[in-house]
Each structure stands twice: as C-alpha cells, then as structure tokens.
Amino acid sequence: MDVRQLATDLMRDDRVALGRAITLVESSKDEHRHLASELLSLCAPHLVPSHRLGITGVPGVGKSTFIETMGVMLANSGRRVAVLAVDPSSDVGKGSILGDRTRMERLSAHSNAFIRPTPSGGSLGGVARRTRETMLLCEAAGYDTVIVETVGVGQSETAVHGLVDMFVLLVLATAGDELQGIKRGIMEMADMVVINKDDGNNAVHTAMAKASYHHALHLFPAKESGWTVPVLSCSALEGKGVEAVLDKIDEFFRLITVSGHLAAHRSMQNVHWMEKTLEEELLHQFMQQPQVNERISELKKAVLLGELSPFDAARKLVSGL
C-alpha cells in the first residue's frame, strides 16, 4: 500500500481514498497500525481548522433528522460536513446506526458532505482512537465541521465527549417524563440542550420542558469555558429553529476560540487519551500473561466470599503471589 499516494489523494478530497484511509485506521492488525500512524503523520500538518461536535440523545429523539437538517444547512452555506457515528451496540463490521444511509438521503447526496459510520466494539480507548483518527482524516480532507453521533445509551458518550469541542444533547418534550431516560452524567457534559420535535401541538410541552431543563442545568457548576448552557427548541423535520441552533453553536465557538479555551481543551484531551491508553495498554499486557486469568478468577471468588480484601487480592495478583 502506497501511504504517501493515499495521503495525497485524500487531501485532494478523493472520497474513495478517504474511505480507504478510514478502513486502514479502523484495522487492528499490527502492520495496518504502522501504516495508519504514517498516514496520520503525513496528514497532521494539513488539517483544516474545524468545529468538532458531539450529538447525543436517546433512540427516537430524531438525531438523524436533526443532523441531516443542520448538516444540509451547513453544507449549503459552504461548510464541509463530515458525519461519523459511534454505535457501541454494533460489533465491528456488523451494521451500524448509520448503516442505513437512506436515513440521511439529502445530506449523503450533498457534495459538501461525507457520512461514515465508525464501527465500535472493543475498549473505550479503542473506540476513541478510531473515532479520533477518522476525524483527523476528515479534517485533512478539508472537512471543517465534524459531527459525531452517539446513541446515548452508555459509556460511548464519555469517549465522544473526550474527542469533541462541543457536546449537544438532543431531547424530546414528551409530557411528564420529559427528563427521564437520560443516562447518568450525560446532562452535565452538555454544552447545549436542544428540544426536538417542537412541531404540531407540542408548543406547551416544549415550553414546559424548556423550563425544566433550564432549572435542572442550574444544578451543575459553571463550565470551565465560561459558557452558560442554553436550552433551545427546534423541529428538525420542519427545519424550524435549526438556524438558531447553528447560530448558538457559532457563538460557542467564537467564545472558546477567542478565550483560548478551544486550544487548551484539545491539548487536555490529548493528554487525557495518552494517560487512558497507557492504563489500558498496561492492563492489556498484564492480562495477556497466560497464568493471570486463572488467578484472577480464584482471587475474585475469594473476594466475593469475603475471604480476601479486594486490595490484598489486587496486590497478590500484581506481585504474582
């Protein structure tokens, strides 16, 4: 494989090359890892400045429609939009939330847009690495807006949050239970809450939900960025309110760019992933030792029976006793 040629093609926005490059960084084979590293080094000096957006929400909230509507608006305004999706429930190779391209028909047909599901599975660090590398390849190919969709059902949000600049939580204004079903911790990550499906007869429910979220957000301490988390509403289906959402996103990026928070935040994310990966690799190496797995089962059993303290068990394991 000619990595240099691939890099050149990719930076000319050859979509086939971009697709092949992403397949390369997604591979876990050692030989591919080396080629991928080389490819990313070649791309590194050529990344366009970008907005990295994470979008989450429970299934049924209308994420695809929302991303399509905002994506088309951005693409029409001349921005180049890449959409990636992290789906923890799908194994590598098998399906994905974006597998069904028909869900974003208009956006996927747009010349300024590129849609790619990111296969997940594996460790959190693994998901993060592949998503991050795919994001960098898109930025090398000139995409200045990268949207990472995640399904809002688990740990993948934490990973995605550690990769993007802004995290948007999409919610519904269903009566009564409107605040239910949002996983622990996701609310506090949000830089913006958007109430979708503000159409038909939903005006009253939307207003109530807005007040609820405003109130709830009050719970969390101020963001380091100095940003006050806004609650907006829109109808992604009708396009109503989506422009206001895009304006707020721009406002956020202006703030964090001027304040230096954007650059500082990205550096912090990198150090974070370095530390996380270090821990994961050390644990992985340790677990590779043939005798360790058996020993762990024994020790875990002793811990569960109360015969051994969890701290002693860990120490015994590490010291090979």
Next chain:
Amino acid sequence: MDVRQLATDLMRDDRVALGRAITLVESSKDEHRHLASELLSLCAPHLVPSHRLGITGVPGVGKSTFIETMGVMLANSGRRVAVLAVDPSSDVGKGSILGDRTRMERLSAHSNAFIRPTPSGGSLGGVARRTRETMLLCEAAGYDTVIVETVGVGQSETAVHGLVDMFVLLVLATAGDELQGIKRGIMEMADMVVINKDDGNNAVHTAMAKASYHHALHLFPAKESGWTVPVLSCSALEGKGVEAVLDKIDEFFRLITVSGHLAAHRSMQNVHWMEKTLEEELLHQFMQQPQVNERISELKKAVLLGELSPFDAARKLVSGL
C-alpha cells in the same frame, strides 16, 4: 506486635486497641501492611451486620452538627455509632476535619460512639483502602452504624460512594443559588437529599428548595435498588426533622436488605476495588522504572505540540520505544 491479642482486645471494644488497630491499617510500611492483613483476616468472621452511611455536603452546610445530632439519637436508641472522616485536603498526619473533637462534643463523649478522622492523601485507591479497613475494624469492634463524612469538594465522594451502602447529600436552602456549588456527579450518587438549617425564618426557602431538588432528581434515571430518592428537611441544630431522616434511612435499609440489593452491592463494590487497585498498582509499578518519567515528559511534549498522537505516545511508552 501481637496481632492476635490486638484482635481480641478490639473485639471486646477496647477503644485503645481499636485506635492502635486503625493506626496499623493506616500505615503504608510494608511490615505494617502484612500485620494489618493478618489483623483484618482475624476480624473478618466477627463483623456485626451494619449500616454504612456516607454523608457529604459543601463546607458550612452543617455536616458535623447533623452527624452529631443523628449520631446521639442512634446511640441513645442502642445502636453503636462509628464516625470516620475523609478529608482530601489534609495530608497524612496533619490535621483533619474531625481533628477538632470539640465539634462533636456530645457524640464523642457517648459510650456508644467512636469518632476517628481518617487521614487522607495519596491515591483514591489508598484513601478507599484505609477507610474501608477502618470501617471493618469498627464493625469487628461491634459498631453497627458507620458514618463516613466527606467534605464534598472533590473525588473523595466517588471513593466514599464506593464504600458505603447509602449516600446522603446534605444541602442548604439559601435563596436563589440553592442548587449551586454541588460538584458534578455528587447529586446523582445521593440516595437521600436532606435540606439542613430548616429553622428560624427558613420555612419558605426550605419549601422552595425542596421543590427544586425534587424536580432536579427527576432528571436522573431510577436507582438500581428500586429506591426513589427522597428530599427531607431538618434542623440539625434544633433536632427538628432528624428523626424522620433516621426513619427514612431505616426504610432504605429494609428495602435493600429484603431485595438482596445490599449484599449484591457490597460484592460489586469489592470487585470494583479489586479492579481499581489492580490498575493503580500496575501503573505505579510501571512509573517506578527510572527511565519512564523522563520519557513521559518527552512524549507528552510531542503530544501537546501535535507531533504525536496520544495513542501512539502511550504505545511507545509501554513498548519501551
């Protein structure tokens, strides 16, 4: 040191022995670690069934008064109460939030109570280990209610939450900002919210705060225990409402005991600490290598400059490149 004698004395509720035993488990010297392990093994079959309560809240919320008032009530009713405190801001040996015993005069003089600051500092796992072992020693000495106080300003809450059966968040009903200042994540750990200082002219503010917290708690998904998090109010100073708090605590423990959640939760906590300690020990061992620290600085610099991916940097570090 005669560990067998120490265990016997401690189980006869010899307070001097209990104090010496705690000092032993707090020591980080290798020889002491071995003796402490032996001591804990001797104690393990003799622990009384207990309620393990975590109490947190920002400074000034009245934690000491609250713990003293509820502690004295429990002690008067025949329960045996041990109070431990985790203070991340104090170094080992130097002061502690409970260093000033005069803050809990009545409780510390009670024959059914034992108060001990747990020196903190060191890793989260280290704090957790020492607190957990101190808790077990108290249970071996016949204390059936262990209250762990934490100052509500950082990561120590996560550690304490991983050690106790029930986590109580103490808050104030100050007008306006009543929900501010609570650290990320702490709200969702709470099994009960108690609004303190419901005295004097605070009735209106208390009612408002109660509604706010009820509303905010609605945000979080249902607890695994099936428990609905209640919001109560009290005046720890006047004793008003504290009995209702104790009744709710009993209700919680009845529920989780009958459902089997208590036992399952404690087992899960043990496996969690075993895994956490394993990770910490592996990282610690790795960092002990003389060349590693220097290499980390270099790689971190390269990552911050964007010359190296954080994932590659970690891999290089682990593989010794």
